[in-house]
Amino acid sequence: MIDMQRLRILREVARQGSFSKAAAALLFTPSAVSQQIATLERSIGTAVVERSTRGVVLTESGRLLVETAEAVFAELHHAQEQIDRIAAGRARLTIATFSSGGRRLLPRALTAFVADHPDVEINVLEREPEDSLPLVRDGTADLALAYHFDGPLPLPPGDRSNLHWTPLMEDPLSVVLPKGHRFAGRRSLDLAELAGERWVLGCTKSEAFLRRYAERAGFEPRFAGATSDYFFAQSLASAGVSVSLIPHVALDHSATDLAIVPIRPPRPARYIGVATVLRRRPQPLVEGLVQGLLQAADKENNEDAAFTL
Numbered sequence: 001m002i003d004m005q006r007l008r009i010l011r012e013v014a015r016q017g018s019f020s021k022a023a024a025a026l027l028f029t030p031s032a033v034s035q036q037i038a039t040l041e042r043s044i045g046t047a048v049v050e051r052s053t054r055g056v057v058l059t060e061s062g063r064l065l066v067e068t069a070e071a072v073f074a075e076l077h078h079a080q081e082q083i084d085r086i087a088a089g090r091a092r093l094t095i096a097t098f099s100s101g102g103r104r105l106l107p108r109a110l111t112a113f114v115a116d117h118p119d120v121e122i123n124v125l126e127r128e129p130e131d132s133l134p135l136v137r138d139g140t141a142d143l144a145l146a147y148h149f150d151g152p153l154p155l156p157p158g159d160r161s162n163l164h165w166t167p168l169m170e171d172p173l174s175v176v177l178p179k180g181h182r183f184a185g186r187r188s189l190d191l192a193e194l195a196g197e198r199w200v201l202g203c204t205k206s207e208a209f210l211r212r213y214a215e216r217a218g219f220e221p222r223f224a225g226a227t228s229d230y231f232f233a234q235s236l237a238s239a240g241v242s243v244s245l246i247p248h249v250a251l252d253h254s255a256t257d258l259a260i261v262p263i264r265p266p267r268p269a270r271y272i273g274v275a276t277v278l279r280r281r282p283q284p285l286v287e288g289l290v291q292g293l294l295q296a297a298d299k300e301n302n303e304d305a306a307f308t309l
Contacts, residue, residue, distance in 0.1 A: 002040070002043065002044065002065075003039075003040065003043070004072075005036070006036050006037070006039065006040040006043075007040075007065065007068075007069040007072070007073075008026075008069070008073070009022065009026065009028075009033055009036045009037065009040075010037060010040060010048060010049075010062065010065060010066060010069065011066050011069045011070065011073070012025055012026055013033065013037065013049065013056060014058055014062070014063075014066045017055045017056065018055040018056060019033045019034050019037070019056060037049060044061070044065075046059070046061045047059050047061065047062070048061055048062035048065060049062050070137060070138070071162065073138065073139075074137055074138050074139045074277065075139070075279075076139075077138055077139030077140065080139075091117075091119065091120045091121065091285060092120065092121040092122075092123060093120055093121070093122055093123070093142050093285050093286070093289065094123040094124075094125065094140065094141045094142050095122065095123070095124050095125070095141065095142065095143055095144070095145065095289070096124075096125045096126075096127045096131075096132035096135050096136065096141040096143070096144040096145070096146075097124060097125070097126060097127070097132070097144065097145040097146075098126070098127070098128055098129065098132070098145065098146060098147060099126055099229070099230075100230055100247065100249050100250035101145045101146075101147070101249060101272060102124065102126060102145070103249075103250075104249040104250075104296075104300065105145060105168070105249060105272070105293060105296045105297060105300065106124070106145055106293070106296075108292075108295075108296035108299065109289060109292030109293045109295070109296045110122065110289075110292070112292055112295075113288060113289050113292050116288070117285065117288070120285060125141060127144070128205075129144070129146035129147060129148065129153070132144035132145075132146055132275070133146060133153065133163065133275050136163065136275050136276065136277055137163055137277065139277070142276070142283070142285070142286050143274055143275060143276045143286055143289065143290065144274065144275040144276075145272070145274055145293065146272070146273060146274070146275050147171065147270045147271060147272045147273070148270065148271055149206070149209045149270050149271070150209070150212075153165060153275075162277050162278040162279075163275055163276075163277055164275070164276050164277065164278050165273050165274070165275055166273050166274045166275075166276070166290055166294070167271065167272075167273045168272045168273050168274060168293055168294060168297035169271075169272050169297040169298075169300055169301055170269045170270075170271055170272075170301075171247040171248050171249055171269055171270045171271065171272050171300075172247070172248055172262070172263075172267050172268070172269040173245045173246060173247050173248075173263060173267070173268045173269060173270070174245070174246060174248065174251065174260050174261060174262045174263060175189055175191075175194060175243055175244070175245055175246075175260075175261050175262075175263060176233075176234050176237045176243060176244045176245075176246050176251070176258055176259070176260055177237060177243050177258070177259045177260075177261065178237060178238060178239070178240045178243075178257070178258070178259070179238070179256070179257045179258060179259055180240075181243070181259060183259075183261060184259035184261070185259070186261050187261070187262075188261060188262050188263070188264045189261050189262075189263055189264065190217070190263075190264050191213055191214065191216075191217040191263055191264075191268075192217040192218055192219065194243060195214075195217070195218070195219035197222070197242070197243045198222050198223065198224040198241070198242045198243070199221050199222065199223050199224065199242055199243060199244060199245070200223070200224050200225045200226065200227065200233050200236045200237065200241060200242040200243075200244050201223065201225070201226040201227065201233065201244070202227055202229065202230035202231075202232070202233030202234070202244055202245075202246055202250065203227075203228065203230065204226050204227075204228055206245070207223075207226065209268065210245055210268075213268045216266075224236070224241055224242040225241070225242070230244075230246050230247070230250035231250070231252060233246065234246060234251075234252050234255060234258060237258060238255060238257040238258045245263075245268065246260075247269075247270055248300065249272070249300060272297065274290050274293055276290065
């Protein structure tokens with residue numbers, strides 16, 4: 001039988017990359033961590049880490065154990081959450097969401113959900129996908145409204161946490177221009193027509209994404225700045241500082257000093273979905289909110305279709 005405490009120590013060693021850092025995180029001594037790992041290796045009959053002067057690296061067996069430990073501890077965390085909710089006598093739903101999804105999609109879904117479940121306590125955490133998906137995996141959040149660009153979801157290789165991805169919508173990007181810009185009246189644009197513009201990023205992780213599309217269009221983008229807020233980026237565009245590439249759900253359609261012009265195909269987009277963990281027992285609250293988010297995404301898709309006509 002594999003000892004759970006030793007699994008917990010191995011998981012922390014994997015996260016920290018060394019015995020000393022894992023010991024500090026666990027409030028143990030480095031020698032105690034080393035002894036526990038050695039005992040774990042004797043109990044299973046094989047090495048779980050490779051030791052060197054630069055730290056430790058998991059063996060294949062070690063990686064398998066850590067992946068299994070993540071799933072086991074997530075189930076235990078979820079069970080404790082459920083027990084706490086039963087003891088409190090009130091159901092609770094914890095939702096992690098990225099900012100623009102929290103402004104558009106989530107409120108639409110929650111309006112009907114709260115009306116149908118007035119006694120459920122809602123807890124919302126604002127997180128980017130690289131932070132929200134681990135919260136779902138370890139049971140801290142019940143679901144995450146998240147996105148990815150044209151790459152994979154930010155999950156570790158060989159993830160064994162039963163994370164399930166429900167696609168909601170393709171979120172196409174449009175160029176946002178100052179109202180007086182020479183392209184402001186256009187119904188659509190080729191990205192190559194914007195080769196001479198200065199850009200501001202509304203999300204720092206989108207730089208590589210924009211560079212890839214600009215390379216396909218045959219130019220190197222010039223940047224006037226970067227923000228972590230699409231709405232801030234649009235305010236800079238309205239001031240004439242730059243142009244920006246903004247996803248549909250983050251567009252400020254109420255701004256009178258902005259022009260929003262769709263990009264012609266191949267139109268860049270990000271992909272929005274819901275991350276949940278498949279559990280042995282039904283999760284009616286989670287399933288109900290996922291259905292609400294699917295309906296909210298349908299409304300957004302219809303609005304985008306009307307906007308691009």
